Amino acid sequence: MLRIEQHRLVGPGVSQQATPNTGGALRPRYLVLHYTAGRDAESAVRSLCTRKPQGNASAHLVLGRDGQIVQLAPFDVTTWHAGVSQWGNLIGLNSSSIGIEMDNAGLLHHEGERCVAWFGRAYPRDEVVVAEHKHGGGTQPWHAYSEVQIERALALCELLVAHYGLEDVLGHEDIARGRKVDPGPAFPLGAVRSRALGRGSDAVPRMVVTVASLNIRDGPGAEFAKLAPALKRGTELIVLRALDRWSQVAVVGSSDLEGWVCNDFIERQVARRGETAPLARTQRQAPVAARRTRPTTKSARTRTRAASARQR
Numbered sequence: 001m002l003r004i005e006q007h008r009l010v011g012p013g014v015s016q017q018a019t020p021n022t023g024g025a026l027r028p029r030y031l032v033l034h035y036t037a038g039r040d041a042e043s044a045v046r047s048l049c050t051r052k053p054q055g056n057a058s059a060h061l062v063l064g065r066d067g068q069i070v071q072l073a074p075f076d077v078t079t080w081h082a083g084v085s086q087w088g089n090l091i092g093l094n095s096s097s098i099g100i101e102m103d104n105a106g107l108l109h110h111e112g113e114r115c116v117a118w119f120g121r122a123y124p125r126d127e128v129v130v131a132e133h134k135h136g137g138g139t140q141p142w143h144a145y146s147e148v149q150i151e152r153a154l155a156l157c158e159l160l161v162a163h164y165g166l167e168d169v170l171g172h173e174d175i176a177r178g179r180k181v182d183p184g185p186a187f188p189l190g191a192v193r194s195r196a197l198g199r200g201s202d203a204v205p206r207m208v209v210t211v212a213s214l215n216i217r218d219g220p221g222a223e224f225a226k227l228a229p230a231l232k233r234g235t236e237l238i239v240l241r242a243l244d245r246w247s248q249v250a251v252v253g254s255s256d257l258e259g260w261v262c263n264d265f266i267e268r269q270v271a272r273r274g275e276t277a278p279l280a281r282t283q284r285q286a287p288v289a290a291r292r293t294r295p296t297t298k299s300a301r302t303r304t305r306a307a308s309a310r311q312r
């Protein structure tokens with residue numbers, strides 16, 4: 001399970017390599033996804049950690065096709081991934097966003113029967129997605145993302161949105177329209193975005209505590225130790241894993257608190273005003289590579305609350 005400690009990602013398959021290409025302090029409001037348009041994750045990391053006379057680039061994370069993640073800068077430091085960019089009235093998103101570069105060759109071109117990247121490598125048919133970009137340009141071949149990469153990107157988006165209370169998950173193509181086309185149509189940005197933000201029917205539900213105080217425990221049962229002072233009514237939770245009676249949750253707005261709570265005392269949060277408007281921008285919903293099971297808590301909630309009150 002990935003987590004964040006002192007603005008650094010911690011978990012299996014995560015490593016750190018510092019880039020010199022950083023700016024000032026960052027209070028992230030957005031997450032911006034990119035593709036590297038490169039050969040492999042190693043060359044991308046190398047490039048993003050190099051100072052260049054023609055302009056320096058960097059990002060917070062590089063996500064490989066095997067799911068490996070390299071962090072180049074902590075999430076409270078500005079990196080240079082967005083370039084000339086705009087979102088609403090906000091100009092230049094480097095100073096307000098976390099950037100993730102995903103290893104992907106990007107837009108390919110046809111050479112006879114073959115689909116070839118700008119650097120000359122041909123990709124087999126099962127690694128090519130033929131699609132039109134949401135901003136037009138006609139049907140073109142794009143390098144496919146790997147399934148593990150998409151799942152890992154989703155996990156990163158969910159974690160970062162919850163941890164920093166991010167307002168949106170955007171593509172570079174959204175903030176540098178006409179100049180950039182990444183992460184492109186091969187990436188299911190609409191589905192990942194709505195899942196990470198907890199919007200839409202496909203979203204991971206954001207839950208809220210419905211009792212005055214609710215213990216958060218080290219495991220799925222009342223016999224497990226309490227991890228922290230009891231959660232107050234109204235505390236927002238992201239469900240990481242739901243079992244029949246207990247759910248593993250991340251506490252929204254808390255730095256690193258994750259634990260288990262009894263399903264009887266949480267319920268799905270109703271959408272707040274203003275939260276639905278941005279959905280109009282959402283592109284066609286593409287399925288996320290491998291759907292995860294999201295068991296309902298309904299059966300647990302229908303049990304008598306009295307019986308389980310002592311276990312909260």
Ligand SMILES: [Zn+2]
Nearest residue numbers: 034035172182
């Ligand atoms: Zn980009």
